[in-house]
Amino acid sequence: MGTKVEDLASRAGTREDVNGPAMAAFVAAGLGTFYVGVIVLLNEIGVYAAPAIHPGAGGVSGRMIFATIAWLGTWFVLHQLWRRRDIGPARVYRASIALIAAGVIMTFPPFWALVS
Amino acid sequence: MLFTSDSIWTMAHGIALGGGGMLGLAAVLFYLWSWSVGSGVRPTERQATMFAGLNVAIAALLWATVIVGTFVVFPIYRLPPPEGVVDLAQHPRAFLVGDPELAWLHTFAMESKEHVPWITAMLASAIAFVTLRNPPQVFADRGRFRMIAALTVICFVLVSEMALLGVFVNKVAPVQ
Numbered sequence: 400m401g402t403k404v405e406d407l408a409s410r411a412g413t414r415e416d417v418n419g420p421a422m423a424a425f426v427a428a429g430l431g432t433f434y435v436g437v438i439v440l441l442n443e444i445g446v447y448a449a450p451a452i453h454p455g456a457g458g459v460s461g462r463m464i465f466a467t468i469a470w471l472g473t474w475f476v477l478h479q480l481w482r483r484r485d486i487g488p489a490r491v492y493r494a495s496i497a498l499i500a501a502g503v504i505m506t507f508p509p510f511w512a513l514v515s
Numbered sequence: 516m517l518f519t520s521d522s523i524w525t526m527a528h529g530i531a532l533g534g535g536g537m538l539g540l541a542a543v544l545f546y547l548w549s550w551s552v553g554s555g556v557r558p559t560e561r562q563a564t565m566f567a568g569l570n571v572a573i574a575a576l577l578w579a580t581v582i583v584g585t586f587v588v589f590p591i592y593r594l595p596p597p598e599g600v601v602d603l604a605q606h607p608r609a610f611l612v613g614d615p616e617l618a619w620l621h622t623f624a625m626e627s628k629e630h631v632p633w634i635t636a637m638l639a640s641a642i643a644f645v646t647l648r649n650p651p652q653v654f655a656d657r658g659r660f661r662m663i664a665a666l667t668v669i670c671f672v673l674v675s676e677m678a679l680l681g682v683f684v685n686k687v688a689p690v691q
Contacts, residue, residue, distance in 0.1 A: 418659060421645040425662050428641035432634045439630050455590025459629045463585065470637055488658025495662065499638070499669060506630040508623050 419481030422491040427477050429498030431470030436505025438462045443511040521591050525690045528583045529681050533632075536576035536639070537678055539569055540671040543642075547664050552657055563650035567643070574643040577636040577674070584632060591690050592625070607688035620687055624680035632677050638670045 441447040442462060449461030504510055518526075546566055550558050558566060596606040603610035611621040642663055646653050653659055 418656060420648060421659050421662075424641040424644045425666070428638050428666065431637040435630055435634050435637075453586050453590070455593075456585050457593065459589070460585060463581075463630065463633045466633065467637075488656075488662065492658070492662055492665070496665060499634075499666075502634060503631070503673070506627065506634070508626045 417483055417485050418488065419484040419486050420478055422486040422488065423477035423481045424474065425491055425495045426498075427470060427474035429495035429502075430473050431466065432502030433498040433505075434466040434469045434473075434502070435463070436502035438466050440505040440511065440514065444515045519691055521588075522689065522691045524583065524587050524591070525685065528580060528588050529678070529685065532576050532580040532583060533674065533678055533681070536573050536580060536635075537671070537674045539573040539576065540639075540667060540674060543569060543573065543667050544671060547660075547667060550654055551664075552654075552660055557654045558651075560651055563646075563654060566653070567646040567650040570639070570643040570646045574636065574639040577632070577639045581632045581636050584628070588690060589629070605691070607684070607690055610688045611684075617687060620684050624684050628677050628680055628684075631673055635670050635673045635677070638666045638673075642666050642670070 438447070438449060439462060442449065442458060449458055449465055451457045451461055452464050453460035543566070546558075546569075550556060557563075593608045594606055596603055596609050600606070603613060608621060608625070611617045611625075645659060645663060653663060
């Protein structure tokens with residue numbers, strides 16, 4: 400069923416040792432969440448309304464497609480920068496969780512009322 | 516007709532796609548707990564690869580959920596009623612907004628459901644990428660494991676919340 404930790408570690412070590420690509424994916428996910436929160440909040444407080452890319456869905460289609468493009472672009476850039484590097488996982492963990500928390504809070508409807 | 520195409524799309528969105536993603540996330544949480552760093556037991560290479568495949572399937576399901584939800588089901592939900600129409604049963608958004616006791620189902624539940632599922636798809640994509648890139652390393656590297664566990668928990672909580680809100684909305688004002 401399972402295997403020993405040492406066996407797995409030695410197999411894993413034969414493939415890829417740098418953690419940069421993984422850390423880039425995590426930070427990009429945090430930033431993607433943050434982008435979603437920012438673009439939603441800007442819309443709700445009347446600062447910026449993204450255009451409706453899909454007429455039936457309305458403004459949400461523009462907001463989410465813009466945020467998705469920004470997330471993918473950020474992920475690509477971070478991946479290129481970190482693909483051969485080892486990044487401190489503790490800092491990535493803290494930054495990603497903070498960005499995700501901030502992004503989720505900004506999509507929380509009661510928060511819009513507080514801000515506006 | 517028992518089910519209209521609109522209600523079938525809604526069920527595909529909420530039950531097949533979103534529900535499938537949520538079940539998959541529950542399975543991932545179970546395996547993360549079983550193979551946690553402190554347990555001393557790790558998956559075989561084949562099991563780690565299957566674990567990666569499960570995460571890829573979850574990401575695909577969650578992206579399908581948000582795409583169908585945003586571009587197929589939501590336009591039906593928000594379709595404004597023609598002038599003079601009194602029965603709003605076919606116009607869920609107008610039905611909810613028009614009743615002060617039910618308005619929160621739009622202003623809180625649907626407003627959340629418009630955006631948060633996109634976040635879950637992004638988080639699931641990061642998890643899928645990292646697990647697929649080097650499956651055994653996920654269980655050999657404490658930093659990667661910790662990050663994946665945290666994102667999976669967040670993703671599961673958010674997907675569950677959206678599913679619950681979806682049940683509430685569809686119970687009161689179903690797309691039909």
